[in-house]
Amino acid sequence: MNGQSLRVALLLVLAGVVSACEGKAEPKRVPDLRGERLDLAEHRLQAIGLDWEEFGGGNLGILVRSNWVVCAQEPLPGKRATTVRLVVDRTCPGPPYVVGLRLDEAEERLDAARIAYEVSTWGEGRPRIRHLWRVCDQSPLGQQYPSFVRLYVARYSCD
Numbered sequence: 001m002n003g004q005s006l007r008v009a010l011l012l013v014l015a016g017v018v019s020a021c022e023g024k025a026e027p028k029r030v031p032d033l034r035g036e037r038l039d040l041a042e043h044r045l046q047a048i049g050l051d052w053e054e055f056g057g058g059n060l061g062i063l064v065r066s067n068w069v070v071c072a073q074e075p076l077p078g079k080r081a082t083t084v085r086l087v088v089d090r091t092c093p094g095p096p097y098v099v100g101l102r103l104d105e106a107e108e109r110l111d112a113a114r115i116a117y118e119v120s121t122w123g124e125g126r127p128r129i130r131h132l133w134r135v136c137d138q139s140p141l142g143q144q145y146p147s148f149v150r151l152y153v154a155r156y157s158c159d
Contacts, residue, residue: 025051025082032077032147038088039065045084056088076114077147095149099138103153104130106138110149117149124155134158 028048033041038054042065045052054062062068071092074085096113098106103119107130110117119127127133136158139150 025049027080027082030073030075030077030079030081030084033070033073033084033086034077034147035092036070037066038062038068038070038086041070041086050081051083052086053083054086054088058090062088094141095138097138097141098135098151100158101135102131103127103133103135103151106135106151115149116147117151119151119153121153121155127153127155132156 026049028050030050031044031048033044036044042052056062056071057068068088068090069092070086071089072087074087075081095115096109098109101109107117121127121133133153133155134157135151136154137152139152
């Protein structure tokens with residue numbers, strides 16, 4: 001191989017390496033980061049190999065990452081993506097308070113907030129006609145943004 005063909009071969013190899021590095025990222029399953037400190041959420045995303053962008057942070061922006069909490073994310077947990085958008089704030093709202101509502105109304109509110117839920121009864125069977133059941137209690141009731149809520153319901157009333 002002469003000098004000219006060697007340079008051409010090296011340039012082709014280098015171009016192949018550069019184009020392979022610039023390829024599109026492989027979509028990965030997104031973890032549930034809601035309610036997690038921002039610095040820990042970033043470490044989890046970095047370990048998985050996902051990019052992220054943050055929204056929120058107040059007037060001064062995000063200075064101390066551990067002082068911020070992920071309140072929402074897009075896409076939702078379990079979906080596949082290459083980039084995750086994180087909505088952050090100092091504290092996150094808790095789940096919608098649905099105690100006292102009819103079960104069908106409570107389910108609509110939790111669905112709108114994109115919070116998964118499970119319905120439990122106190123030995124009264126399974127709720128088939130949702131509007132005849134009332135939510136007597138819910139768990140959790142904390143400040144952290146939950147990914148799951150358990151509803152405790154009774155037929156007709158909670159007396």
